[in-house]
Amino acid sequence: xxxxxxxxxxxxxxxxxxxxxxxxxxxxxxxxxxxxxxxxxxxxxxxxxxxxxxxxxxxxxxxxxxxxxxxxxxxxxxxxxxxxxxxxxxxxxxxxxxxxxxxxxxxxxxxxxxxxxxxxxxxxxxxxxxxxxxxxxxxxxxxxxxxxxxxxxxxxxxxxxxxxxxxxxxxxxxxxxxxxxxxxxxxxxxxxxxxxxxxxxxxxxxxx
Numbered sequence: 616x617x618x619x620x621x622x623x624x625x626x627x628x629x630x631x632x633x634x635x636x637x638x639x640x641x642x643x644x645x646x647x648x649x650x651x652x653x654x655x656x657x658x659x660x661x662x663x664x665x666x667x668x669x670x671x672x673x674x675x676x677x678x679x680x681x682x683x684x685x686x687x688x689x690x691x692x693x694x695x696x697x698x699x700x701x702x703x704x705x706x707x708x709x710x711x712x713x714x715x716x717x718x719x720x721x722x723x724x725x726x727x728x729x730x731x732x733x734x735x736x737x738x739x740x741x742x743x744x745x746x747x748x749x750x751x752x753x754x755x756x757x758x759x760x761x762x763x764x765x766x767x768x769x770x771x772x773x774x775x776x777x778x779x780x781x782x783x784x785x786x787x788x789x790x791x792x793x794x795x796x797x798x799x800x801x802x803x804x805x806x807x808x809x810x811x812x813x814x815x816x817x818x819x820x821x822x823x
Contacts, residue, residue, distance in 0.1 A: 670710045673812070675780030679715050679801065679819040681811035682756055682783070683792035684708045687818070690803045696755075697796040699803060699818050701811060703789040710785045711758060711792055712814035713777040717747035721773045743767045745783065751821055755795040758786050780814035794818070 684707040689700040703709065723744045740760045747754040758767045766787040771777060786792070796819055805811060805818045 669708060670782070671708065673712075673780060673814045675778075676815045676817050678804075678817045678821065679751070679796065680712070680779060681805075681813050681816040681818050682714045682794055683711050683786075683811075684813045685789075685792075685811065687805050687807050687809045687811060688791070690805060690807060692798050693795075695798050697798040697801050697803060697819065698793060699796070699805065700791060700793045702791050703786065705789045707789060708813065709787065709789065710813065711756075711783050713779055713781045713783050714754070714756065714794055714818070715749050715751070715779045717749045717754065717777050719771060719773050719775045719777065720746045720748055722746075722769065741767075743769065743784075751800045752797040754797075755793075756783070757793040757795075758784060759791040759793065760786070 681701060683701040683703050685701045685703040687699065688702040689698060691698050723746065724742070725744070726740050726742045742757050742759045744755055744757040747756060760767065767784065768787065769784040770782050771784070777783060800822055801819045802822055803819050805816070810816075811818060
């Protein structure tokens with residue numbers, strides 16, 4: 616399965632280009648090295664797009680799950696909030712998911728610039744924040760741009776009721792997703808450097 620939106624037209628266009636290149640290579644005699652390079656490049660582009668826009672079906676994990684594929688880059692407390700930040704590289708699945716059942720109160724955009732997403736000052740980058748109402752209280756999920764990842768895509772809007780593990784949006788070419796939870800009601804069960812799978816890996820639990 617592939618991510619909805621602009622990904623599917625790109626995949627279709629890339630596949631048509633690859634097929635056209637293959638037909639051309641078959642029809643042209645004699646075949647030249649340049650033609651072989653064109654054919655290989657066309658299929659390489661399509662394979663990259665297919666990998667980038669992949670969107671596998673997943674069964675939601677228990678408790679509060681990761682909103683993004685990637686590695687945990689930070690776990691900490693800031694201003695009474697438990698912050699869990701996930702860094703996505705270009706090879707990860709780029710679709711982001713609801714970490715728990717939530718109602719979207721509002722969606723906000725802020726920031727400017729495209730600093731490397733792994734740096735602490737990337738928190739000032741262009742970003743999109745989802746303010747969520749959940750069973751653990753107010754939760755904020757933020758999609759953040761990076762050097763290459765400059766396009767944030769939303770699949771849902773304010774007023775939407777999302778289920779844990781449901782698709783929320785995607786970041787084109789990776790970057791970072793920060794999740795802010797109430798520190799007095801939740802605690803982390805992941806550590807920096809740990810790999811996580813969006814919608815599946817448990818990253819936090821509610822305090823007793």
